[in-house]
Amino acid sequence: MRVTASGAKSFVFESKLNRTNIRRTIGDVRSWTIEAARAEANRLRVELDGGNDPREL
Known part of the structure; x- marks a missing residue:
């Protein structure tokens, strides 16, 4: 959280x-x-691990 x-x-x-x-x-x-924010963060981490930049999705 920020x-x-x-x-x-x-x-x-x-x-x-x-x-x-x-x-x-x-x-x-x-x-x-x-819980939803953590799930979204995990989804973004999977995208990042796959070589995709989550900022461009």
Whole structure:
């Protein structure tokens, strides 16, 4: 979870691709349950492991 300076909270997927950090916002904490956010993060990790950039999907 990431909190901005204005107080907005969102779930974020962060990993490395080709030795660089990548970050993709999953969604607002009011719209996503922790279980759903974890499932989405796992899906993004599988895409990344398959060689796909999750930011382009």
